[in-house]
Amino acid sequence: MKNTFVYQAKRPIVKVLQITDPHLFKDEQTELLGVNTQASFGQVLKEIQQNDTDFDLIFATGDLVQDGSEEGYRRFVEMLKPFGKSVFWIPGNHDFQPKMVEYLNQPPVQSAKHILLGEHWQAMLLDSQVYGVPHGELSQYQLNLLKETLAKYPQRYTLIVLHHHLLPTNSAWLDQHNLRNPHELYEVLAPFEKVKAIVYGHIHQQVDSQWYRYQVMATPSTCIQFKADSQNFALDAVPPGWREIELHPDGSIRTTVKRIRQAEFLPNMQEEGY
Numbered sequence: 001m002k003n004t005f006v007y008q009a010k011r012p013i014v015k016v017l018q019i020t021d022p023h024l025f026k027d028e029q030t031e032l033l034g035v036n037t038q039a040s041f042g043q044v045l046k047e048i049q050q051n052d053t054d055f056d057l058i059f060a061t062g063d064l065v066q067d068g069s070e071e072g073y074r075r076f077v078e079m080l081k082p083f084g085k086s087v088f089w090i091p092g093n094h095d096f097q098p099k100m101v102e103y104l105n106q107p108p109v110q111s112a113k114h115i116l117l118g119e120h121w122q123a124m125l126l127d128s129q130v131y132g133v134p135h136g137e138l139s140q141y142q143l144n145l146l147k148e149t150l151a152k153y154p155q156r157y158t159l160i161v162l163h164h165h166l167l168p169t170n171s172a173w174l175d176q177h178n179l180r181n182p183h184e185l186y187e188v189l190a191p192f193e194k195v196k197a198i199v200y201g202h203i204h205q206q207v208d209s210q211w212y213r214y215q216v217m218a219t220p221s222t223c224i225q226f227k228a229d230s231q232n233f234a235l236d237a238v239p240p241g242w243r244e245i246e247l248h249p250d251g252s253i254r255t256t257v258k259r260i261r262q263a264e265f266l267p268n269m270q271e272e273g274y
């Protein structure tokens, strides 16, 4: 598979950082519902650096840029350079893929969507974007690619990565923007026993749950947070953050969500839409 990246792990446990939904803009002063997304993303990256976590690579799970601007994608790459780690990405509903392809695929950012992680694991990054609309769907092309990859490496524990959510957040306004064909994903995954977990962004909130036999993880955005269990649009005052995922050689996963502590990025809580 030409789109495969081979990551030679230095230890038996592979540690992945997930950052999601930074929503950068062309102008670095622009705010999203009262939060300067450039500043909050910078603060998340700063606190990751300060935590001195010895991680292996970064997965950026979509909505990297809010306005599809070249400048946003360029800054995204520049801001990740200091880590010296490979960064892999998928598009979110807000992203503009022609610009992503043009500006993102330069070191440390990689274009590969299938990653062999050390000896025991692999990750498959899926494109669930339906251009121009907020909800997601996995195309037949994506489903076929996933099936072929799993069939080629069935012995590896597998982490599935996509932007849109599978499990309801119990927020009606947000759940209409979900992945529309999770049953088709399940049909592809079901025969492969070593598929372990699914991780996504999009919903700007933490989820640690289960879907069928898969561990499901969702992660706070690096900017604004959405409130769970809210019929109408509502923001949450919890801080931005990121997720750390340890993939162990026996197929088990240890994961933590971490949030920034040294700065505050409070949105305009009275905003009624997004």
Ligand SMILES: [Fe+2]
Pocket (backbone or CB within 6 Å): 021, 062, 063, 092, 093, 094, 163, 201, 202, 203
């Ligand atoms: Fe999104």
